[in-house]
Amino acid sequence: MLELNESPREECGVIGIFAPNEDVARMAFFGLYALQHRGQEAAGIAVADGQTLSMYKNVGLVAQVFRPSTLDELKGHYAIGHTRYSTTGSSLIRNAQPFMIETMNGPLALAHNGNLVNSAELRDEMLRQGVGFSSSSDSEVMTMMLARDSGATWEERIKDAMQKWVGAYSLSILTRDCVYAVRDPWGFRPLSVGLLPGGGYAVASETGALRTLGCEAIRDVKPGEIVALSANALTVTQALPPALPAAKCVFEFIYFARPDQTWDGVNVHAVRQRLGEELARESGFGSGKAAEENQSQMRVADVVIPVPDSSTPAAIGFSRVSGVLYNDGFIKNRYVGRTFIEPTDSLRKRGVALKFNVIEENVRGKRVVVIDDSIVRGNTTGPLVKLLKQAGAKEVHMCITCPPIKHPCFMGVDMGKYDDLIAYKRSVTEICRQVGADSLTYLSLAGMMRAVGSDSGYCQACFTGKYPVAVDLMSAKTGFERGAK
Numbered sequence: 419m420l421e422l423n424e425s426p427r428e429e430c431g432v433i434g435i436f437a438p439n440e441d442v443a444r445m446a447f448f449g450l451y452a453l454q455h456r457g458q459e460a461a462g463i464a465v466a467d468g469q470t471l472s473m474y475k476n477v478g479l480v481a482q483v484f485r486p487s488t489l490d491e492l493k494g495h496y497a498i499g500h501t502r503y504s505t506t507g508s509s510l511i512r513n514a515q516p517f518m519i520e521t522m523n524g525p526l527a528l529a530h531n532g533n534l535v536n537s538a539e540l541r542d543e544m545l546r547q548g549v550g551f552s553s554s555s556d557s558e559v560m561t562m563m564l565a566r567d568s569g570a571t572w573e574e575r576i577k578d579a580m581q582k583w584v585g586a587y588s589l590s591i592l593t594r595d596c597v598y599a600v601r602d603p604w605g606f607r608p609l610s611v612g613l614l615p616g617g618g619y620a621v622a623s624e625t626g627a628l629r630t631l632g633c634e635a636i637r638d639v640k641p642g643e644i645v646a647l648s649a650n651a652l653t654v655t656q657a658l659p660p661a662l663p664a665a666k667c668v669f670e671f672i673y674f675a676r677p678d679q680t681w682d683g684v685n686v687h688a689v690r691q692r693l694g695e696e697l698a699r700e701s702g703f704g705s706g707k708a709a710e711e712n713q714s715q716m717r718v719a720d721v722v723i724p725v726p727d728s729s730t731p732a733a734i735g736f737s738r739v740s741g742v743l744y745n746d747g748f749i750k751n752r753y754v755g756r757t758f759i760e761p762t763d764s765l766r767k768r769g770v771a772l773k774f775n776v777i778e779e780n781v782r783g784k785r786v787v788v789i790d791d792s793i794v795r796g797n798t799t800g801p802l803v804k805l806l807k808q809a810g811a812k813e814v815h816m817c818i819t820c821p822p823i824k825h826p827c828f829m830g831v832d833m834g835k836y837d838d839l840i841a842y843k844r845s846v847t848e849i850c851r852q853v854g855a856d857s858l859t860y861l862s863l864a865g866m867m868r869a870v871g872s873d874s875g876y877c878q879a880c881f882t883g884k885y886p887v888a889v890d891l892m893s894a895k896t897g898f899e900r901g902a903k
Contacts, residue, residue: 431456434590443492532586533830605641694735723747782810796840
């Protein structure tokens with residue numbers, strides 16, 4: 419479970435809409451609301467009416483940033499939006515998105531999910547050329563590169579810039595009379611486009627947001643594509659050939675995406691259930707009855723509980739295969755951590771207990787298997803184990819739906835540097851001892867990929883250290899700040 423100081427957490431979400439004769443600002447608002455889980459630090463919407471662009475953005479949740487009066491001022495037929503979770507760019511208003519600028523070719527706004535691994539080099543080159551920046555975000559670097567490109571059309575400028583961008587980017591770009599959806603050739607981050615019921619199109623980081631808007635005929639924006647949403651109908655350009663192999667982020671399935679997301683034809687909820695099933699087979703847990711019937715060395719458990727919410731489908735799958743009773747063990751307060759009111763010192767010491775309460779009757783005196791999606795820094799796992807034991811659990815066995823995370827991410831997921839990762843230079847036995855569990859089981863890499871349904875086409879660098887693009891490992895070891903979301 420990735421909460422409080424544990425990372426990665428929700429990453430950014432983007433949306434883009436062309437809807438003639440509709441209130442596109444409100445449509446973008448509800449689309450961002452459906453993407454709120456991907457970013458809870460800042461939100462913004464930019465709108466175009468065919469001539470001019472207008473924008474509003476601020477720090478906070480989508481519903482805190484926008485009011486009816488704010489949306490009333492955003493008039494037009496085209497809109498893009500962004501909800502932000504920062505990775506290394508600090509959570510200041512100047513880093514909020516979209517980024518908007520006036521150029522020699524007209525106004526431009528950009529919203530970005532991902533991270534460029536060569537943003538520092540691109541930024542330094544532009545600084546030497548006299549370009550100024552107002553933020554620490556690589557998204558502003560991308561915006562300024564588009565503004566300075568000499569191509570004859572926006573499509574040509576985007577295509578030119580894509581030749582220089584290395585890393586993860588799923589973009590919604592707004593001009594005075596078009597929305598462009600752009601995806602990097604590796605396909606790191608999801609991006610889908612759909613047909614609106616009243617005419618027009620929408621693009622979003624997740625299919626659930628498109629369905630919220632009533633979209634039909636949804637399809638992924640393919641790696642390396644530029645998709646234009648305008649009055650000239652939907653046009654698709656393959657700007658760069660897709661990278662082979664592809665490098666879709668497997669963490670979308672493990673944690674990031676909403677369960678109703680379908681990505682590349684694969685449903686997230688179904689994958690998470692299969693992760694739990696694979697974990698049950700590998701962990702060897704079963705009910706007392708199953709152990710007696712099989713006369714095996716099966717480890718006996720009384721109840722399996724998830725760390726809500728992303729681990730719930732996996733716990734269901736684990737229970738189905740193992741025969742261990744599924745039940746709720748934690749109640750999550752979903753609003754702690756999403757308020758601007760700081761807790762008192764005494765409450766802050768309560769830490770994870772502010773976020774979770776234990777249903778004591780479901781765990782007291784029992785051998786409990788806890789299903790969690792991942793352990794990154796380990797700041798949450800130990801306190802959760804402690805809460806269960808304080809509630810009277812006889813044994814607490816942690817089972818994790820992915821392998822140990824030993825390497826940082828350079829593609830937009832905030833995993834910090836090497837020394838931040840609990841699995842870096844620590845064995846599973848040492849991690850188990852540190853978090854205070856009676857046992858700790860990680861799903862194997864092969865088991866994880868069986869659950870996903872493919873053993874290729876996905877980025878597994880945080881587990882294996884094999885990055886799909888060249889990265890600066892020294893940055894990860896020293897904590898050098900890279901411009902990012």
